[in-house]
Every structure is written in C-alpha cells, then in structure tokens.
Amino acid sequence: YLCANLCTLCMLFLISVKMFLPLSSQAYLSKFYRDLNATKFRSRMMPDLEDELKAMQKFFGLEVTGKLDSNTLETMKQPRCGVTDVARYEHFQGRPRWKQSVVTYRITEYTSQLSKREVDATITNAFQLYSDIIPLDFKQIYSGTADIMILFKAGYHGDFYPFDGPTGVLAHANAPGPEQGGDTHFDEDERWTLSSRDINLLLVAAHEFGHALGLEHSNDPLALMYPTYQYINTNGYTLPRDDRLGVQALYGKCFL
Ligand SMILES: [Zn+2]
Ligand SMILES: [Zn+2]
Known part of the structure; x- marks a missing residue:
C-alpha cells in the first residue's frame, strides 16, 4: 500500500517534471479543462496535463503547442467566468431551458x-x-x-x-x-x-x-x-x- 502511494508520488513528480507546469497553471487546467468522463477510468490523481493544456489552447484559438508558452500563461491570468470550458457546445447537454413565459x-x-x-x-x-x-x-x-x-x-x-x-x-x-x-x-x-x-x-x-x-x-x-x-x-x-x-x-x- 505504501509502495503504491510512493509510486503515485513518483509518477506525479515525473509528470510535473515532464510538463514544468507551475501549480497555479495546473489549478487553472483542473478547474476549467478537466474532463470528468475522460479521467473516470484513470486515476483522478494523474490527469493528462498536456491534453488539458492543448484543449485550453484550442478553445482560445492559441497555437496548440501543449506547452506553457507566454500567450497561454497570459490567457490564464485574465479575469474570467467560473463555468468550465470542457463542453464546447452552444447549449448545455440536454438543452435545458425555461418552459414558462x-x-x-x-x-x-x-x-x-x-x-x-x-x-x-x-x-x-x-x-x-x-x-x-x-x-x-x-x-x-x-x-x-x-x-x-x-x-x-x-x-x-x-x-x-x-x-x-x-x-x-x-x-x-x-x-x-x-x-x-x-x-x-x-x-x-x-x-x-x-x-x-x-x-x-x-x-x-x-x-x-x-x-x-x-x-x-x-x-x-x-x-x-x-x-x-x-x-x-x-x-x-x-x-x-x-x-x-x-x-x-x-x-x-x-x-x-
Ligand atoms: Zn461563463
Ligand atoms: Zn456560487
């Protein structure tokens, strides 16, 4: 059990080394780009930061590098709405709307x-x-x-x-x-x-x-x-x- 935890820690360490993402950027991605369906079968502890970064860059029309370049960092610093950007649909799923007039x-x-x-x-x-x-x-x-x-x-x-x-x-x-x-x-x-x-x-x-x-x-x-x-x-x-x-x-x- 301890070993499994240590391994998770090592992997997390490897991921952060691989991505060089500051914690504030990781928090941004997990808040607005973590696709719950995609991580359901994966450990919630091991999100694919590169995929999330790419999804974010694509959404904002930035160059999709999968890297935390200066344009991406600038975009993350902009004041914004708290609703996620994961579902890129015009309407919410199931198209909920008010039925009364x-x-x-x-x-x-x-x-x-x-x-x-x-x-x-x-x-x-x-x-x-x-x-x-x-x-x-x-x-x-x-x-x-x-x-x-x-x-x-x-x-x-x-x-x-x-x-x-x-x-x-x-x-x-x-x-x-x-x-x-x-x-x-x-x-x-x-x-x-x-x-x-x-x-x-x-x-x-x-x-x-x-x-x-x-x-x-x-x-x-x-x-x-x-x-x-x-x-x-x-x-x-x-x-x-x-x-x-x-x-x-x-x-x-x-x-x-
Ligand atoms: Zn919004
Ligand atoms: Zn609230």
Whole structure:
C-alpha cells in the first residue's frame, strides 16, 4: 500500500517534471479543462496535463503547442467566468431551458460597491438584452423563491465553488432547471462598476444570464459567452450575433 502511494508520488513528480507546469497553471487546467468522463477510468490523481493544456489552447484559438508558452500563461491570468470550458457546445447537454413565459428573479444579497437602485437597474438591463430578442419575460420578486436567485458574496457562499478573492473567477451561474437551476453568484471581492474601470457589472451579469438561460461558453472571441472578461462600451449595447443565434435557437425569436 505504501509502495503504491510512493509510486503515485513518483509518477506525479515525473509528470510535473515532464510538463514544468507551475501549480497555479495546473489549478487553472483542473478547474476549467478537466474532463470528468475522460479521467473516470484513470486515476483522478494523474490527469493528462498536456491534453488539458492543448484543449485550453484550442478553445482560445492559441497555437496548440501543449506547452506553457507566454500567450497561454497570459490567457490564464485574465479575469474570467467560473463555468468550465470542457463542453464546447452552444447549449448545455440536454438543452435545458425555461418552459414558462415569465421567469422570476430575486436578488438576496447586494454588493456594497453600488447602490441598490444601480444594481436593480443593471440586472434589469442585463435581462432585457434577452427579453428584447426572445419570447421570454423576466420579473423581479422581493420575497420567496424565484427561478433565478442572485447574490453577491465573497469566498464560500453555500455551494461547492467558493470564490477566489479579487480577479480570477468573477461570477458563475447554473443552467436552467429546478432548485438551484439558473442561480447566479457574483464574487463580492471584485470591484463592480458601471463603467470601463475594473469589472463592469452589466457585461458580467449579461454573460452569466446567458448560462442561466442555457448558453454554454462560445469560442467566438466576439461573443458575450466567451469565457474571459473584456470591456466593451455598454452604451446601446445589444447581444452579439453568436449569442443571439444561440439563445434564439433555444427559445425562438421575438415578434413584436
Ligand atoms: Zn461563463
Ligand atoms: Zn456560487
């Protein structure tokens, strides 16, 4: 038994020597690129780091070297969404979506960095990006259980995905469904703004609501559902084409 453990340790050592991956990069790959199905029959202790690195480089359109080059390292350092990039589909598996015509949401904990009124207005605007183009309406409620429960909280906040302090993961959301389905969490350790400074709440909320409506990450760098954060002017902002097509494929078009 001891010998088996020692062997595992040796192999881990060999793998890390072979890959020269710093622990922070290994953590990034295990968080966003570990394909649970692929490692099911292999020891969870021995992920194929090179494969994961290649999958990540392919997703971001980087040169697929399987090595931790400077472009790859830069990409890993960018602030991003906490949902994984493994399933590169337009929709979550099984295409979950809301079946009702009105989806309710409730903000249970606000950020201390913006006024309540600013947060309410920004969340309304983020949902409106979708209700403008699909036959779905969103209604804010102030008590009881809503379809989409929203909160701002740092660190551990009641699920298996504690937040990680400033930058890194900014927020995450669940696919549509009962119970926690659609629930959307924002990392209170970020500096939330309504401008180009720091992290713009409208852009992150609109991205997370894409997940809450059934959209997966897109590898189109112009898409809102691209996994990393990038500021774009939010004045008169409408959903990019890729996201519009993705969400209309689930809910149909809105005929006003
Ligand atoms: Zn995301
Ligand atoms: Zn969470």
